[in-house]
Amino acid sequence: MTGPVIAAASPTAPSEARAALHRLRAEVAKAVVGQDAVVTGLVIALLCRGHVLLEGVPGVAKTLLVRTLATALDLDSKRVQFTPDLMPGDVTGSLIFDPRTAAFTFREGPVFTNLLLADEINRTPPKTQSALLEVMEERQVTVEGGRRPLPEPFIVAATQNPVEYEGTYPLPEAQLDRFLLKLTVPLPERDEELGVLRAHHAGFDPRDLRAAGVRPVAGAADLAAARAEAHAVHVAEPVL
Numbered sequence: 001m002t003g004p005v006i007a008a009a010s011p012t013a014p015s016e017a018r019a020a021l022h023r024l025r026a027e028v029a030k031a032v033v034g035q036d037a038v039v040t041g042l043v044i045a046l047l048c049r050g051h052v053l054l055e056g057v058p059g060v061a062k063t064l065l066v067r068t069l070a071t072a073l074d075l076d077s078k079r080v081q082f083t084p085d086l087m088p089g090d091v092t093g094s095l096i097f098d099p100r101t102a103a104f105t106f107r108e109g110p111v112f113t114n115l116l117l118a119d120e121i122n123r124t125p126p127k128t129q130s131a132l133l134e135v136m137e138e139r140q141v142t143v144e145g146g147r148r149p150l151p152e153p154f155i156v157a158a159t160q161n162p163v164e165y166e167g168t169y170p171l172p173e174a175q176l177d178r179f180l181l182k183l184t185v186p187l188p189e190r191d192e193e194l195g196v197l198r199a200h201h202a203g204f205d206p207r208d209l210r211a212a213g214v215r216p217v218a219g220a221a222d223l224a225a226a227r228a229e230a231h232a233v234h235v236a237e238p239v240l
Helices: 016-028 036-048 062-072 088-092 131-137 190-201 220-231
Strands: 052-055 077-081 093-098 103-108 115-119 140-143 146-149 155-160 181-184
Touching: 016 036, 016 062, 016 220, 036 052, 036 062, 036 155, 036 181, 036 220, 052 062, 062 115, 062 155, 088 093, 088 131, 093 140, 131 140, 131 155
Parallel strands: 052 155, 052 181, 077 115, 115 155
Antiparallel strands: 093 103, 140 146
């Protein structure tokens, strides 16, 4: 007698969530030359529901990197240019008096989105920087005692220039604690700089990512599936 025939196990195919993240990285690479380590950090933050602080000198594509990520993700995204005269209400929203109803109504600020680009966050005073404390930790805005939850997912990707540049305000410790990662965006290598020049010579316009071929390749469902897979990873007791 012969025993039952056992079919050889086929190698496990990459999950749809993993494939979506690979597509996301490839799509970002269409506009951003190099910076693979920074892109990896952004993907990690997406999986961990964490916020990211990007630091680097002007001109290393910090803003372009986040804008490209927002374009490649089929999520709602908004951008806030932080300036010295920006007020906290300009970030979180504020109560507006409606003369038709003789009542105050809440006008939502740009934080009510999925991916918030806080551009040059250290160019605004700490009073306005503190407007992000509650939204980054609690993912909500409290107005007149009322709780207004933010959409899910919600991630803040902030950029800042080194503090030795004029007109900047160092982030307070309480604000820094809200970020999962601080990623330093370095100057590109020589070959990468040549790649940037060739891209511009070929007609690349950083203000028009659609023309550069950047398209949404992943969405909220892909992100939720990837987070679920990351959450299911077993951590052995010695590692803990």
